[in-house]
Amino acid sequence: MTNPRVFTLLIDCQEDFMEGGALPVTGARADMARLAAFIAKHRHTITRIGYSLDTHQPISIFFPCWWRNASGEHPAPFTLITKEEVQEGLWMPIYDREQSMACLHHLGAVMIWTYHCLQGSAGAALEGTIQQAVTEHALATQTNPYVLTKGLDRVSEMYGIVHPEHNPHGLTHRELLDEIALYDRTIIAGEAASHCVLTSVRQICEGLADLELTKRITLLTDCMSPIAGFEEQMTAGFAELERKYRIQLVKSTEV
Structure with a gap:
């Protein structure tokens, strides 16, 4: 055997x-x-x-640099960014908006991690x-x-x-x-x-x-x-x- x-x-x-x-x-x-x-x-x-x-x-969608709010601030690590918040303008993607929204529509939200x-x-x-x-x-x-x-x-x-x-x-x-x-x-x-x-x-x-x-x-x-x-x-x-x-x-x- x-x-x-x-x-x-x-x-x-x-x-x-x-x-x-x-x-x-x-x-x-x-x-x-x-x-x-x-x-x-x-x-x-x-x-x-x-x-x-x-x-x-x-520069990735799950890191702070990808997003900013109306004041130009980046999200803190462990922030959960939802599709609704982006649609309401609370958070805005700095890079590749089309792909960012496609990801959010699929997942519903993106968790922001530390680098x-x-x-x-x-x-x-x-x-x-x-x-x-x-x-x-x-x-x-x-x-x-x-x-x-x-x-x-x-x-x-x-x-x-x-x-x-x-x-x-x-x-x-x-x-x-x-x-x-x-x-x-x-x-x-x-x-x-x-x-x-x-x-x-x-x-x-x-x-x-x-x-x-x-x-x-x-x-x-x-x-x-x-x-x-x-x-x-x-x-x-x-x-x-x-x-x-x-x-x-x-x-x-x-x-």
Whole structure:
């Protein structure tokens, strides 16, 4: 009997999401320590590691510079700009009004974030212990990691790893879904659990659309944390995926 093929997928394990980063997730640094220990322990069992890199340019619809009010002021981070507010003139896009309104009509609102994971910045890099763990795994198994960059579309946020939230051009990372389908088990962890991890897992399950494949997905619950205030949303979201797609939620020590 051959050994099972295992894919470990790391979602946005980047410095800007760690405590002290531009968009910190409380508990993220400890999550990464547990995740790095998990990778080291199972180094010769994990067939391949994949990871996503949230990557943005400064002038993007979800950053303050894109918007201004009647006084010329930019919105503060964590402002929710709604379609109705823009229609009423409370907020106005400085760039690409047509695409801005198309995004708002589709999503209803856009959340403004702090500038984070800017392309080429130190904050966009993998967290240090994860980078080391990934490198050591690659050398031990003679297998390079699968790397996916997401978030460079300036007129839509891309929380999920498969496609942007507003996706008029039909961008889909089908090759990632094809990669996942090759394995007997896919183990997922990363940050933030309430946003990029939850959305990524949902998109993966919807994209695979096959219970025989989705039931192979395992989430490491102690290797991811939610953004504060979104705990209930996260819990409900993962419960729905567990019920609908039979994914598994376990601690890294239980694998």
